[in-house]
Every structure is written in structure tokens, then in C-alpha cells.
Amino acid sequence: MRNFIKHNLLILILGLAVLLRVAAAVYMGDTVQVLPGTSDQVSYHNLALRVLGGHGFSFGENWWPATRANEPTAHWSFLYTLYLVGVYALFGPHPLVARLIQAVIVGLLQPWLTYLLGKQLFNARVGLWAAFLNAIYAYFIYYGGTLMTEPFYITAILGALLLAIRLVQPPDENTRRGLLAVGLGLLLGAAVLLRQLFLLFIPFLLLWMFWASLRRHSALKWVHYVLPLAVVAAMIAPITIYNAQRFGQFVLLNTNSGYAFYWGNHPYYGTHFQPILSNEEYQQLLPQDQLNLDEAALDKELLRRGMQFVLEDPGRYALLSLSRIPAYFEFLPSSDSGTISNLSRVLSFGILWPFMLAGLIMAWRKRSHRFWDALASPKFLLVLFALVYTVIHVLTWTLIRYRLPVDATLLVFAGVCFDGIAVYLFQRKKPAG
Known part of the structure; x- marks a missing residue:
């Protein structure tokens, strides 16, 4: 039995991950309701039904945040909406089916990709620890069954980081770099189509690839x-053309960045950011004299005004951005949160952040190479992603669920810590002589 577990540990971990996510999906059921941190799934569900009914990407009534009934919307991810449309077309409008399919896919892929990253950066033991932590991470279990972009988005990011690391390794006769580059482009494109904010990280990824390949010869x-960029552009182009036809103006992907930046930096907050306001408060903050604009035009106007907030009082903006850091890394229970939110927070980042930090220190403790070589190491790419992604949200808008892709990468370093603890305990039990 012990040998069976040892040789099939990864399979058991993947099975556990799927089981936990399927259980969460079944708990959420075949209806769509607002659970803590999941209000977006109501929009995705209703938008998918509208598309399936032949009405295109629109809502039959006035919809959040400021989209008028029967008018075009690009506020929501086209890719994820089409996933729901495909499932509903095949199985009927049953959210539970979409939840279960998603739970199985991400339950298999997220821990597996985490294992491959841990193995690539360190060793197979670290990979197994990291995969196990991903499998039982409460936030990933909870969001695994929600009809939102997070599960697939995190999966695409993990896959893209892994392929970028493999692409810069010295090639051997079995390496097909062209295929790796195309695969990287597909994963980058998927991440961008799920959340356009990821576009901001792609230049940093390419710069790291250039530096890493240079230092590693x-x-x-x-x-x-060029290949990854070309694939990303090819995936974005149809949506850009579609948006231009509907709105009569250039809209690259989604009409949500202006809303986020405007709300996230409004003088209403002063110098203390509040992650969540009521829908009524958000609506009242919108410029009432501009609500006659269509969704795309309003998004651009809000972005302009948001930038104006920053330029008019850069000191307030700096303090407001700093105030977002505690909200981004929140891990303690809060009286303002419900039971599900508090349990998810504590049973994930709340327990594991010390191990993530300790693993980071352990991974960089032995400086066997120079500073510039360290920046070219694969483990630095994970750190780079965590830093850049965190800074983007600190400067714009912060919610705890926006941190989850960072959690996914830092679990690799938590695996380093757990492996170190396991090795230490094993050596202590080992008889002398």
C-alpha cells in the first residue's frame, strides 16, 4: 500500500483536487445566486442566455455597471461567456453542468501545472508538495465551481509561466521551440481574453525571456x-473588429478598465481605499451627466477622469494606493465578512502565507550565482509575476480575489518550505550510524 501511494501520489493529489472542487460545485447547485465574492457569475449566466437566445452580447434590462437594456456590452469576458454558451447549448441552461465541467478541468490542470513548475524549478518533491497545497487551497476550491473567469484564468497563467520557462532552456534534439512558442501564445491569449489586464504583464514576460536566454546561452x-505575440494578436483581432462594428469606435477587448480605474481612485475614498461599496454607492459615483453615453464611450470617459484624479492630486493617489496593500493581502477573519469568506480566507492565504514567505527565503538563501544571473533564473519569473501583478492592483483596484493568481505562483515556494520541513524531520528520525 505504501509503495502504491508513493508511486501514484500525483494521481491521488489530482483526484483529491477534483473531488473537492466538484463538491463545491454541487454545493453551489444548478441555480445562480450571489455568494460572497461571486456576484459576477450572475452576469455571465444571464449574458450567456442572451447570446444563446440570439440577442448577441447584450442584456434584456438595464445592467451593471451602466449598460442600458438591449444595447451592446463588452464589459464581460467574451471567452468565458462563450464557454457557458457552449455548455448550455449542449446540455441546456444548467449552471451545475458548467460548474462540474470546469471543476474537473481546473481540478486536474491547476495542481498538475503547479507540480510541473515545482519540479522544473526545484525537484519532484517540491512539485508534489506544491500540487497538494494547490489541491486543498480553500479559495481555489471555492472558485473552482463559480461561473467566473478566475479558475480558467489562473490555469492559463500557470501554463504560460511554465512554457516561458521551458522555452528559454538550452535546446536539445527533442525540443520543438516553435511549438512551445505557439503554445505560449495560446495560453497568453487565453489569459488576456479572460482578463485583459494580463496584457500589462506580457512585456515583462518577454523581457525576462530575452534576458534569461541571453544569460543561459x-x-x-x-x-x-514574435510567434507568441502573433498568436495573441490573432486571438484578440476578431473581438476588436466585432467591437468596432457594434460601438462604431476602437475597443481592443473589454469596456471595464475605465470603470475600475475611475471607481478605484475616486476622491470619495480620500486616502483610504474601501474594497467593496454597495451597488447604489458605485452608481452614485458615476458622472450623471455622462450616463447617456454608450458603454464604450463611457468607459473611455471614466478612464480619462480617473487619470485626471491622479494628476490633480498625486499625493492623495500615492497614499490611496498604499492603503490598498492591507486589503490586497488581507488574511484575518473580519466582522464585515460572512462565514464562507472568513473560512476561505483563513484556510488558504491565512495559513499558508508564512510558508510562502519562508519558502521564498529558502529558495534564494544560497546565492551560488551573480545578481544578473539570479534575475535570469526561472524562480525569478514567478517572483516577477507576483511583484508586477501586485503593483498593478495596488495602483488601480484591489480585491482579495484579484490576488489569487499570485497565490497560485507563491504556492510553489510554499512547497519548498514544506519539503524542507519534511526533509529535516526525516533526518532527525533517521538513526545515527
């Missing part, structure tokens, strides 16, 4: 940078 060719 892996000599990536220009085509290995």
Missing part, C-alpha cells in the same frame, strides 16, 4: 518572441 531567435 539558449539563443532564442526573434521568431520565438
Whole structure:
């Protein structure tokens, strides 16, 4: 039995991950209701039904945040909406089916990709620990069954980081870099289509790839940078054209960045950011004289005004941004949160952040190479992503669920810590001589 577990540990971990996420999906059921941190799934469900009914990407009534009935919307991810449309077309409008399919897919892929990252950066033991932590991470279990972009988005990010790392390794006769570059482009494109904010990280990823290949003498060719970008552009282009036809103006992907930046930096907050206001408060903060604009035009106007808030009082903006840091890394129970939110928070980041931090220190403790070589190491890419992604949200808008992709990468370092503890305990039990 012990040998069976040892040789099939990864399979058991993947099975556990699927089981827990399926259980969460079944708990959420075949209806769509607002649970803590999941209000977006109501919009995705209703938008998918509208598309399936032949009405296109629109809502039959005035909808959040400021979309008028029967007018085009690009506020929501087209890719995730089409996932729901496909499931509903095949199985009927049953949210539970979409939840279960999603739970199985991400339950298998997220821990597996985490294992591969841990193995690639450190060793198979670290990979197994990291995969196990991903499997039992309360936030990933909870969101695994919600009809939102988070589960697939995190999966795409983990896959993209893994392929970028493999692409810069010195090639051997079995390495097909062209396929790796195309695969990287597909995963980057999927991440962008699920959440356009990820576009901001792609330049940092390419810069790291260039530096890593240079320091490792892996000599990536220009085509290995162009191919991923070309694939991403090809995935974005149809949506951009579709938006131009509907709105009569250029809209790259989604009409949500202006809303987020405007609300996130409104003088209403002063210098203390509040992660969540009521829907009524958000509506009151919108410029009432601009609500006659369509969704795309209003998004651009809100972005302009949000930038104006920053330029008019950069000191307030700096203090407001700093005030977002505690909200971003919140891990203690709160009287303002319900039972589900508090349990999810504590049974994930609340317990594991010390191990993530300790693992980061352990991973960088032995400085066997120079500073510039350290920046080219694969483990630095994970740190780079965590830093850039955190800064983006600190400067714009912060919610705890926006931190989850960072949690997913830092679990690899938590695996380093758990492996170190396990090795230490094993050596202590080992008889002397």
C-alpha cells in the first residue's frame, strides 16, 4: 500500500483536487445566486442566455455597471461567456453542468501545472508538495465551481509561466521551440481574453525571456518572441473588429478598465481605499451627466477622469494606493465578512502565507550565482509575476480575489518550505550510524 501511494501520489493529489472542487460545485447547485465574492457569475449566466437566445452580447434590462437594456456590452469576458454558451447549448441552461465541467478541468490542470513548475524549478518533491497545497487551497476550491473567469484564468497563467520557462532552456534534439512558442501564445491569449489586464504583464514576460536566454546561452531567435505575440494578436483581432462594428469606435477587448480605474481612485475614498461599496454607492459615483453615453464611450470617459484624479492630486493617489496593500493581502477573519469568506480566507492565504514567505527565503538563501544571473533564473519569473501583478492592483483596484493568481505562483515556494520541513524531520528520525 505504501509503495502504491508513493508511486501514484500525483494521481491521488489530482483526484483529491477534483473531488473537492466538484463538491463545491454541487454545493453551489444548478441555480445562480450571489455568494460572497461571486456576484459576477450572475452576469455571465444571464449574458450567456442572451447570446444563446440570439440577442448577441447584450442584456434584456438595464445592467451593471451602466449598460442600458438591449444595447451592446463588452464589459464581460467574451471567452468565458462563450464557454457557458457552449455548455448550455449542449446540455441546456444548467449552471451545475458548467460548474462540474470546469471543476474537473481546473481540478486536474491547476495542481498538475503547479507540480510541473515545482519540479522544473526545484525537484519532484517540491512539485508534489506544491500540487497538494494547490489541491486543498480553500479559495481555489471555492472558485473552482463559480461561473467566473478566475479558475480558467489562473490555469492559463500557470501554463504560460511554465512554457516561458521551458522555452528559454538550452535546446536539445527533442525540443520543438516553435511549438512551445505557439503554445505560449495560446495560453497568453487565453489569459488576456479572460482578463485583459494580463496584457500589462506580457512585456515583462518577454523581457525576462530575452534576458534569461541571453544569460543561459539558449539563443532564442526573434521568431520565438514574435510567434507568441502573433498568436495573441490573432486571438484578440476578431473581438476588436466585432467591437468596432457594434460601438462604431476602437475597443481592443473589454469596456471595464475605465470603470475600475475611475471607481478605484475616486476622491470619495480620500486616502483610504474601501474594497467593496454597495451597488447604489458605485452608481452614485458615476458622472450623471455622462450616463447617456454608450458603454464604450463611457468607459473611455471614466478612464480619462480617473487619470485626471491622479494628476490633480498625486499625493492623495500615492497614499490611496498604499492603503490598498492591507486589503490586497488581507488574511484575518473580519466582522464585515460572512462565514464562507472568513473560512476561505483563513484556510488558504491565512495559513499558508508564512510558508510562502519562508519558502521564498529558502529558495534564494544560497546565492551560488551573480545578481544578473539570479534575475535570469526561472524562480525569478514567478517572483516577477507576483511583484508586477501586485503593483498593478495596488495602483488601480484591489480585491482579495484579484490576488489569487499570485497565490497560485507563491504556492510553489510554499512547497519548498514544506519539503524542507519534511526533509529535516526525516533526518532527525533517521538513526545515527
